[in-house]
Amino acid sequence: MSDMIARLDANQPDFAERLDALLAWDSVSDHHVADVVTEILAAVRSRGDAAVLEYTNRFDRRSADSVAALEISQAQLQAALSEISPAQREALETAAERVRRYHQRQRQESWQYTEADGTVLGQQITAMEKVGLYVPGGKASYPSSVLMNAIPAKVAGVDEVVMVVPAPDDRLNPMVLAAAAIAGVDRVFTVGGAQAVAALAYGTETVPRVDKIVGPGNIFVATAKRAVFGQVAIDMIAGPSEILVICDGETDPEWIAYDLFSQAEHDEQAQSILLCPDAKYLDQVAEAMARLLPQLSRADIARESLAQRGALIKVDSLEQAVTLSNRIAPEHLELSVADPDALLPKIRHAGAIFMGRHTPEALGDYCAGPNHVLPTSGTARFSSPLGVYDFQKRSSIINCSPSGASVLGKVASVLARSEDLEAHAISAERRILD
Structure with a gap:
C-alpha cells in the first residue's frame, strides 16, 4: 500500500x-504549447473564420466547409433533450433548478443614497452583454459544467451566452447539448482548443466577440485564456x-x-x-x-x-x-x-x-446548488467560486447638488493643487458658490 x-x-x-x-x-509552463497557442491566436485574429475552420478541421479531424456549418441550432439542442433517457433529463433538470435557485440569491441590485445637501451617490449594477462558455469535449464531456457556467450568467442577466465545445471526429455528447438547452445557452459552436478561445476573444465573421470567457479546458485552452486576458475577461486559470x-x-x-x-x-x-x-x-x-x-x-x-x-x-x-x-x-x-x-x-x-x-x-x-467552478492550486487564498457576481459589473453613480459640489470643490481643489494638477483644481473651483 x-x-x-x-x-x-x-x-x-x-x-x-x-x-x-x-x-x-504549474499549469501553463510549456514553451512549445505557448508557441503553438501564440500562432493560433494571431491567425484567428487576422484571418477570422478561415483560421478557425482550418485548425478545427486539422485538430479535430473534421471536414466542415464553413464555421457556420459548425454551429448547432436550437432545434438540435432540443432534439438532444429528446434523445437522452428520461432519468438523465430529470437529473439535469433537477440539478439545473437547484443551481438556479442558489444563484438567484447572489444577484446584486443597484443602490443609491442621498446626502443631506442633496448629493446622490450610488452604484449601478449591469450584466455583461455576451459571455463565452468553453466546454471540454473529446476525452471527457461534462454536462454539469454547462449548467454551472451558463445558469449563473443567465441569472445575472447576460444577453447572450455563446458555448464552444470540440467535436473530434464529429462526435458530440447529447448530454452536453441537452444541458445547453436546459440552461438556456443561446448559440453553440462545435469548435475547441485555442482557436475557440481566440474566436470568442477577438470575434470572427461568424463567432461573436464576447466580454468574458469561462469554463475549463486543457493546457492549450488554459494557455490561450491567459494570453487573451485583458482583451477579454476570464474566470480563472484552473x-x-x-x-x-x-x-x-x-x-x-x-x-x-x-x-x-x-x-x-x-x-x-x-x-x-x-x-x-x-x-x-x-x-x-x-x-x-x-x-x-x-x-x-x-x-x-x-x-x-x-x-x-x-x-x-x-x-x-x-x-x-x-x-x-x-x-x-x-x-x-x-x-x-x-x-x-x-x-x-x-x-x-x-x-x-x-x-x-x-x-x-x-x-x-x-x-x-453552489457552483462547482472553484479556485485551485492555493488560489482560494484570494479567489472565490464562480457566481452571478462574475457576470455583473458595477458603475459608480455621483450626482452632486450645487451646494454639495461647492463643498467638495474646496476639498478637491486643495488635493489637486497638492498633486500639481491645475486643471483638476480649476475644474472643481468653478463649482464653488462663494
Whole structure:
C-alpha cells in the first residue's frame, strides 16, 4: 500500500518541504504549447473564420466547409433533450433548478443614497452583454459544467451566452447539448482548443466577440485564456481537481476512500489528501483504498494521481488539521467530523466546504446548488467560486447638488493643487458658490 499513496506526519522534521513538493503544480509552463497557442491566436485574429475552420478541421479531424456549418441550432439542442433517457433529463433538470435557485440569491441590485445637501451617490449594477462558455469535449464531456457556467450568467442577466465545445471526429455528447438547452445557452459552436478561445476573444465573421470567457479546458485552452486576458475577461486559470478531507476517525473508512477517489479519477494530476489525528484510522482508509481501487473503471488514472500527488497525513489534532488546511487552501474541503460547525469559523481558505459525514464533494459537483467552478492550486487564498457576481459589473453613480459640489470643490481643489494638477483644481473651483 505504501506505493499507492504517501503517508506523512505533520510533525516530521522535513514535513514542510515534503508538503510543498506535494502541492507544487504549474499549469501553463510549456514553451512549445505557448508557441503553438501564440500562432493560433494571431491567425484567428487576422484571418477570422478561415483560421478557425482550418485548425478545427486539422485538430479535430473534421471536414466542415464553413464555421457556420459548425454551429448547432436550437432545434438540435432540443432534439438532444429528446434523445437522452428520461432519468438523465430529470437529473439535469433537477440539478439545473437547484443551481438556479442558489444563484438567484447572489444577484446584486443597484443602490443609491442621498446626502443631506442633496448629493446622490450610488452604484449601478449591469450584466455583461455576451459571455463565452468553453466546454471540454473529446476525452471527457461534462454536462454539469454547462449548467454551472451558463445558469449563473443567465441569472445575472447576460444577453447572450455563446458555448464552444470540440467535436473530434464529429462526435458530440447529447448530454452536453441537452444541458445547453436546459440552461438556456443561446448559440453553440462545435469548435475547441485555442482557436475557440481566440474566436470568442477577438470575434470572427461568424463567432461573436464576447466580454468574458469561462469554463475549463486543457493546457492549450488554459494557455490561450491567459494570453487573451485583458482583451477579454476570464474566470480563472484552473488547475487539477483537489480534495482535502479533515476526518476525526469516525467516518466509515470506505466512504472516505471513495471521497478521495472522486478527485483522483479526474486525471493523473488531481490531488487527494486526508488529514486525521488517528493513525489507526489512516491505516483503515489505506486498506480500504487498496481493496477498492481495482474495482474503479478509471483505476489507472486514480492510481497515478494518488501515487504522484496524494497523501494520508497524521496530525496531532483537528486544530492542527485546520491550520494545515488553511495553508493548503484547497478547492474542495470536507469536514468529515462530528461537529463541523465548530471548525467552520476557523476555515479561512477553501473553494467549497462540505459539512459533516453525509456531504461528499460529489454532491457539490452535480446538484447541491453552489457552483462547482472553484479556485485551485492555493488560489482560494484570494479567489472565490464562480457566481452571478462574475457576470455583473458595477458603475459608480455621483450626482452632486450645487451646494454639495461647492463643498467638495474646496476639498478637491486643495488635493489637486497638492498633486500639481491645475486643471483638476480649476475644474472643481468653478463649482464653488462663494
